[in-house]
Amino acid sequence: MAHTKYAFVVPDRWDPLPTLGLLALVIAVGGLVTGILLAFNYAPTFEAAQPSIVNISSNVTLGGFLRGLHFWAGNFALVLAALHGIRVFWNGAYKAPRRALWVVGCGIFLVLLGFAYTGYLLRGDERALAGIVVADGVASSTPVVGGAASALLLGGEVISSVTLVRLYAIHTQMLPVALVGLVLAFLWLWRRAGPARAHTDASDDTAPAWPRAILRDTVWAGVVVTLLAVFAVALPPEIGPKADLGGPGSPDAQPEWFFLWVNQLLHRVDGMTFLIGGLLPGLLVGLMFGLPFIARGKERAPRRRIPEIAIALLVLLGIGGLTAAALNREHVEHETEAEQPADTAPEAGAEFDIAPVLKKFRCAQCHTIDGDEDGGDTGPALNRKVFGELYTRKYFRLKVSNPGEFWEDTGMSYPRNRLPNDEELDALTEHFFGK
Amino acid sequence: MTEQVDRRTFARKAVAAIGAAISAVFGIPAAATMLDPALRSKRARWTPVGTLSTLEEAQPQRVTYEVAVGWEKREVPIYLIRTGQDVLALSAKCTHAGCRVRYADKTDQFKCPCHGGIFSSTGEVVVGPPSRPLDRLETRVTKGRVEVRV
Numbered sequence: 001m002a003h004t005k006y007a008f009v010v011p012d013r014w015d016p017l018p019t020l021g022l023l024a025l026v027i028a029v030g031g032l033v034t035g036i037l038l039a040f041n042y043a044p045t046f047e048a049a050q051p052s053i054v055n056i057s058s059n060v061t062l063g064g065f066l067r068g069l070h071f072w073a074g075n076f077a078l079v080l081a082a083l084h085g086i087r088v089f090w091n092g093a094y095k096a097p098r099r100a101l102w103v104v105g106c107g108i109f110l111v112l113l114g115f116a117y118t119g120y121l122l123r124g125d126e127r128a129l130a131g132i133v134v135a136d137g138v139a140s141s142t143p144v145v146g147g148a149a150s151a152l153l154l155g156g157e158v159i160s161s162v163t164l165v166r167l168y169a170i171h172t173q174m175l176p177v178a179l180v181g182l183v184l185a186f187l188w189l190w191r192r193a194g195p196a197r198a199h200t201d202a203s204d205d206t207a208p209a210w211p212r213a214i215l216r217d218t219v220w221a222g223v224v225v226t227l228l229a230v231f232a233v234a235l236p237p238e239i240g241p242k243a244d245l246g247g248p249g250s251p252d253a254q255p256e257w258f259f260l261w262v263n264q265l266l267h268r269v270d271g272m273t274f275l276i277g278g279l280l281p282g283l284l285v286g287l288m289f290g291l292p293f294i295a296r297g298k299e300r301a302p303r304r305r306i307p308e309i310a311i312a313l314l315v316l317l318g319i320g321g322l323t324a325a326a327l328n329r330e331h332v333e334h335e336t337e338a339e340q341p342a343d344t345a346p347e348a349g350a351e352f353d354i355a356p357v358l359k360k361f362r363c364a365q366c367h368t369i370d371g372d373e374d375g376g377d378t379g380p381a382l383n384r385k386v387f388g389e390l391y392t393r394k395y396f397r398l399k400v401s402n403p404g405e406f407w408e409d410t411g412m413s414y415p416r417n418r419l420p421n422d423e424e425l426d427a428l429t430e431h432f433f434g435k
Numbered sequence: 436m437t438e439q440v441d442r443r444t445f446a447r448k449a450v451a452a453i454g455a456a457i458s459a460v461f462g463i464p465a466a467a468t469m470l471d472p473a474l475r476s477k478r479a480r481w482t483p484v485g486t487l488s489t490l491e492e493a494q495p496q497r498v499t500y501e502v503a504v505g506w507e508k509r510e511v512p513i514y515l516i517r518t519g520q521d522v523l524a525l526s527a528k529c530t531h532a533g534c535r536v537r538y539a540d541k542t543d544q545f546k547c548p549c550h551g552g553i554f555s556s557t558g559e560v561v562v563g564p565p566s567r568p569l570d571r572l573e574t575r576v577t578k579g580r581v582e583v584r585v
Contacts, residue, residue, distance in 0.1 A: 137533025
């Protein structure tokens with residue numbers, strides 16, 4: 001019997017499923033390294049944060065690439081860890097004797113979420129400010145200890161650079177220490193428990209880790225890191241305008257993708273800020289951690305665990321649906337004025353083609369326009385007859401240029417925060433009302 | 436025999452005591468500085484924010500007052516609405532999730548950019564997720580100067 005360091009056996013397969021967790025770890029280490037290097041050029045005050053990031057992206061040699069790697073590493077690690085967790089759940093591999101692994105793994109997932117969240121707030125741009133504002137709103141709404149929670153988050157009465165420094169300390173000091181500690185504990189537990197066997201005894205082929213599994217893992221790590229580099233170059237993370245702490249606030253107040261669902265609920269449901277922003281996410285986290293102690297049955301095969309899988313699926317679908325709804329919703333600047341009163345008819349002879357306008361604003365996604373069968377049916381049909389009966393020319397112009405104002409309840413919106421300009425308004429008015 | 440038990444007991448107590456002392460040396464200042472913002476008590480003071488004569492009747496006017504946080508000073512916006520000799524002061528902080536509302540002249544309403552809440556010009560909820568009106572600040576007029584208690 002050969003006695004080697006890699007004597008333990010692992011599943012003998014070439015697909016990436018058994019290696020998802022390791023891939024998350026590789027990417028997370030990349031995030032730590034790039035983060036340390038970003039800190040050389042970043043300053044955590046509201047005066048300096050956004051400009052220092054712009055400097056990293058535009059002046060520092062390969063700085064934009066470094067920042068892209070860091071941003072995408074955070075997102076990749078989060079997604080890979082989540083996929084890994086979902087797979088573990090599906091296979092029932094969280095059950096005793098692997099419960100401690102599940103709990104520590106959940107801790108790692110929370111830390112990764114914390115990294116991604118504090119990370120986008122550290123940009124110090126308008127969107128980051130809006131994110132801090134909403135986080136503070138949720139903290140303040142906590143019963144009894146709301147004031148203290150808000151003060152602890154902000155470091156004072158109001159949002160200031162003190163707040164940003166606190167977030168910086170969390171992002172660059174506390175979370176990395178927590179991550180390293182949890183990963184060490186995780187690896188130790190994993191080494192003791194060994195890889196989870198398949199839940200059916202059949203098809204449980206195993207091989208020594210070296211060389212096959214380690215070669216497989218390295219190949220997949222290479223693939224994922226290549227993908228990471230491509231993302232870092234092709235989709236550099238955004239940086240918005242510098243936050244104006246005394247300013248009117250940003251209408252573009254969407255958080256990062258993983259919290260869109262909470263924000264969408266906050267948007268749709270009246271009141272209940274703490275229930276939605278604090279209690280509900282807390283409850284889900286509690287369910288996640290407590291899973292192996294709640295679902296105690298020994299059965300691992302998914303088809304014998306229908307109830308728990310159904311519940312998990314419902315939660316995931318709910319979060320997914322809300323996220324989709326949030327992505328679909330666009331914040332439109334409320335105060336954008338209709339520039340011109342509509343009484344002045346367009347210049348004689350000016351013939352507009354409205355097709356490009358309809359296309360640009362994706363009107364047909366929700367409306368059936370002039371009886372076109374390809375149109376959607378979410379919104380009312382738009383045609384000359386409807387408008388002739390329902391609206392005056394002036395009211396139409398006001399509505400179309402001010403959806404946030406008039407269609408707050410219906411959720412009417414424009415893609416990408418753009419409103420039709422005068423020329424486009426003229427074209428639409430002329431088309432639907434005649435000259 | 437009894438001596439050995441005593442030594443063990445002594446050792447255990449000594450280790451626990453010194454361990455606790457070591458933890459306290461690092462832990463107390465760590466916890467104190469961390470909790471500092473929550474422990475700080477806030478004393479409300481009358482703060483001048485404008486003059487009565489420059490406020491138009493029933494026209495919300497955005498003004499700011501200063502708050503010191505750490506090494507920084509920050510301006511906090513509020514809205515003043517004059518009715519005769521009385522001034523109503525509204526917090527600009529949305530009562531839903533704390534975003535900053537802004538006044539829209541055209542509709543004479545306050546709007547929140549984050550989740551679509553709308554308040555009337557006196558701060559009552561018109562539509563959207565907020566569940567209570569905009570917070571009102573205590574005001575007084577002294578020698579033509581408007582002061583709020585913050």
